[in-house]
Amino acid sequence: MIIIVSVLIIIMLAAAVAACIFKDLLSATIASCMVSLIAAVLFFFLQAPDVAMAEASIGAALVTAVFVIAIRRTRRYEE
Amino acid sequence: MNEIMNLNPVLLIAVPIGLAMLVPILGLMSSKIVKWVPVVGFLFNSVVSLAVLPRVLNQPIIVKIAGFAPPFGINLVAGPVGMFLAALIAVSGFLVAVYSLDYIHEGAAEKYHILFLLLLSGATGVVLTGDIFNLFVFFEILCISSYALVAYLGNRSGIEAAVKYLIQGAIGSSLLLIGIGLLYGQFGTLNMADLAQNITSFSEPSVFVPMILMVTGLGIEAAIFPLNAWLPDAHSSAPSSISAVLSGIAIEVGLYAVIRVVFTICHVTGSFFVFLVAIAVVTVLIGEMSAFGQKNIKRMLAYSSIGQIGLILFAFSLATEFGVSGGLFQMLSHTLGKVLLFLSAGYMIYRTGSMEISSFEGVGKKMPWTALFFTIGTLSIIGLPPFAGFSSKFLIIKAALAKGDLLYILLMGIVLLGTVIEGTYFFRVVQVIYFKESNNKTEPEGPPVSGLISMSVFAILVVLIGLFPNAILKILTTAASELLNNLEYIRSVLG
Amino acid sequence: MKKGVSIILLLILLWGVVAALSEMPFGKAKLEVAGHYTDYGKEDTGAANIVTSVVLGYRGFDTLGEVTVLFLACIGLAVVLSTLKKQGCGARQTPSLILNTGFRFLFPLILLFGTYVFMHGHLSPGGGFQGGAVIASGFVLMYLSVPKIKRLNHFVSTLFESVGGLIFLVIGLIGLKLGSQYFLNNFLPNGEFNTLLSAGIIPVIYIAIGFKVGSELSKIIDVLLEESE
Structure with a gap:
């Protein structure tokens, strides 16, 4: 159990760092989506299924959609 | 009458929110009636809050939502401070809604009315609630509707100002939320x-840091000195009726929340107040000196x-008791005076087509009533007798002198210098309005009846309160004792 | 200089936050209010899910505020976007076969799951907000996969939004008139514990919130997409 959780946390941290350094905004968005998704799983392990559900549907799905639409309207690459 | 007096203060929040949610449905049926909805809502609020106000002076009304006793459920505390501010919000909201009947005719008017209703119901919620997280929720309602209303006109400067405001406001809200979270973690309530009962000393770092976070977060909305960068842009690019509400009500509600945190929850004493006084004096000087150099009337009013x-x-x-009641009185006179100024400036801008002060030449002859109302607002804000601003400023000076400390007298002198600067730039505008001959021959017509009614009621209120300040003072001293004596507050809520 | 000052300020702040965190009783039942919720939540509200008993029972007024915030966000977005000029952007790719088939298979299931979540908010994890968000994510999938999208019916979504919010408020106001005269008072019978028809007004409010949140979040995506088309 503890191994799964620590692996998840490491992946989450890596995704968070990646979201900061990517110059391609679409990839950064997907990375931040991954952070939310893993956060949702971790919330579930911490026995907070209500929060997990909100995090998964809002953080991972809707926020990503809003970001993708915004990128479509503007530019994909950061200068 | 008795029936109204016994109404539950929660209606002051629930009715405007309900009406705001009703507006889209009404909009599907007829677009004509939508603009009457805020008028009806705030008329109701004014009547109820003014009727309940005398009742709470003796004993605050504790409203338990859903019937759970205070620390467990949410409760509203309709004490003298809360009801006084709620009545102020409701009356100004009603008059501004009347003004908007004819003033708002372009853009998505239906959405304007929804946002206006929610802005003021959020403000009412902030002043009435007795729960810190509930305060945060209503504060968010207040802030988000003001972001949207700043961008309402949709021009470039409006959007830019709204984005600036949004970013700073969002940072402020996060700081507030962190502060609330830290307090909840420690005290479990x-x-x-x-909270006030559990906090024994505000100077321990575990209480002081959350307090600072909360004061900073709320201070952004209140536009206290280092946090006021968003204000001039936001207030000057909104429609005038909204600038009036933002300047007259929204920032004061932010300041109320700061005061509530400092006085009631943390029960601050001693040296922290010296720090606040210093910040306040710098805020006065910065605001007045920036206003002095402005050529744009709305920016000038915003800096003021x-x-x-x-x-x-x-x-x-x-x-002190004098000081706090003077502050509350100044809130009242600032709201009435500044709303009146923005409303009259709104029609002067609309008719002349420009926000530059220099373009108002000769307005005094063409729009005599609007110019008169503008002048009354000016005189009240500067603090000349017999207008409301005089009584409130006089009370503040008296309070500073009663402190007896040389430091406070010196600082009061600096504040009075700010008032002199204020007088200079306001009189400059009045001079342009009355004593400069206009070059262009077009005849601007006066504002429509709805605008005249709402402005004249404000002007009458300013004069009446200036002539009979004692009628208000009783409410204010009760309110001041509620703020200063937090044991009384705790006892009345927790029983 | 500037950096140095800000680092020092941040360190001071960090020290305070650490001091506050170290005061917190982790893992102990010291939190009085939370203790009351876990002990008496069932009797007080009749909801099997303690989180729901807090969200709609003890702190229902906050939830009314949150619902209003969401409503406000939707209106505010519409105000800001309606003033901007529409501008073209890159053409859409046609969705692949996998996406298309997956959409047809998943869309009804997602809607069903969302409905389940908000109807059983008082029994199992989740509730109106989560269920609404799940439904909205189904609509996101729809926008991705159907090339010529039939837009969301704004009439219906406006109706859901307003009626959902109004039901919440009217239930609160009925509570003010009936029984013990408290706003949002639970005036319906609590029913048999842990069944669908229990917990008084909570399921009614959650269904209203579910419809409202679902239509609002979908509308936000819809408005954003419409502007970018």
Whole structure:
């Protein structure tokens, strides 16, 4: 159990760092989506299924959609 | 009458929110009736809050939502401070809604009315609630509707100002939320009275840091000195009726929340007030000096609001009964005066087509009533007798002198210097309006009846309160004792 | 200089936050209010899910505020976007076969799951907000996969939004008139514990919130997409 959780946390941290350094905004968005998704799983392990559900549907799905639409309207690459 | 007096204060929040949610449905049926909805809503609120106000002076009404006793459920505390501010919000909201009947005719008018209703119901919620997280929720309602209303006109400067405001406001809200979270973690309660009971000393770092976070977060909305960068842009690019509400009500509600945190929850004493007084004096000077150089009338009024907020904060930081009641009085006179100024400036801008002060030449002859109302607002804000601003400023000066400390007298002198600067730039505008001959021959017509009615009621209120300040003073001293004596507050809520 | 000052300020702040965090009783039942919720939540509200008993029972007024915030966000977005000029952007790719088939298979299931979540908010994890968000994510999938999208019916979504919010408020106001005269008072019978028809007004409010949140979040995506088309 503890191994799964620590692996998840490491992946989450890596995704968070990646979201900061990517110059391609679409990839950064997907990375931040991954952070939310893993956060949702971790919330579930911490026995907070209500929060997990909100995090998964809002953080991972809707926020990503809003970001993708915004990128479509503007530019994909950061200068 | 008795029936109204016994109404539950929660209706002051629930009815405007309900009406706001009703507006889209009404909009599907007929677009004509939508603009009457805020008028009806705030008329109801004014009647109820003014009827309940005398009742709460003796004993605050504790409203338990869903029937759970205070530390467990959410409760509203309709004490003298809360009801006084709620009545002020409701009356100004009603008059501004009447003004908007004819003023708002372009853009998505239906959405304007929804946002206006929610802005003021959020403000009412903030002043009435007795729960710190509930305060945060209503604060969010207040802030988000103001972001949207700043961008309402949709021009470039409006959107830019709204984005600036949004970013700073979002940072402020996060700081507020972190502060609330830290307090909740330590004391296990969100009720303000219960928190106040548990906090023994504000100077321990574990309480001081959350307090600073909360004061900073709320201070952004209140536009206290280092946090006021967003205000001039936001207030000057909104429609005038909204600038009036933002300047007259929204920032004061932010300041109320700061005061509530400092006085009631943390029960600050001693040296922190000296710090607040220093901040307040700097705010006054910065606001008035920036206003002095402005050529744009709305920016000038916005900067003047910063100066006024500094003055109100100065009065509160004196932390005496005179000081706090003077601060509350100044809130009242600033709201009435500044709303009147923005409303009359709104029609002057609309008819002349420009926000530059220089384009108002000759307005005094063409729009005599609007110019008169503008002048009354000016005189009240500067603090000349017999207008409301005089009584409130006089009370603040008296409070500073009663402190007896040379430091406070010296600082009061600096604040009075700010008032002199204020007088200079306001009189400059009045001079342009009355004593400069206009070059262009077009005849601007006066404002429509709805605008005239609402402005004249404001002007009459300003004069009446200036002539009979004693009628208000009784409410204010009760309110001041509620703020200064937090044991009384705790006892009335927790029983 | 500037950096140095800000680092020092941040360190001071960090020290305070650490001091506050170290005061917190982790893992102990010291939190009085939370203790009351876990002990008496069932009797007080009749909801099997303690989180729901807090969200709609003890702190129902906050939830009314949150619902209003969401409503406000939707209106505010519409105000800001309606003033901007429409501008073209890159053409859409046609969705692949996998996406298309997956959409047809998943869309009804997602809607069903969302409905389940908000109807059983008082029994199992989740509730109106989560269920609404799940439904909205189904609509996101729809926008991705159907090339010529039939837009969301704004009439219906406006109706859901307003009626959902109004039901919440009217239930609160009925509570003010009936029984013990408290706003949002639970005036319906609590029913048999842990069944669908229990917990008084909570399921009614959650269904209203579910419809409202679902239509609002979908509308936000819809408005954003419409502007970018």
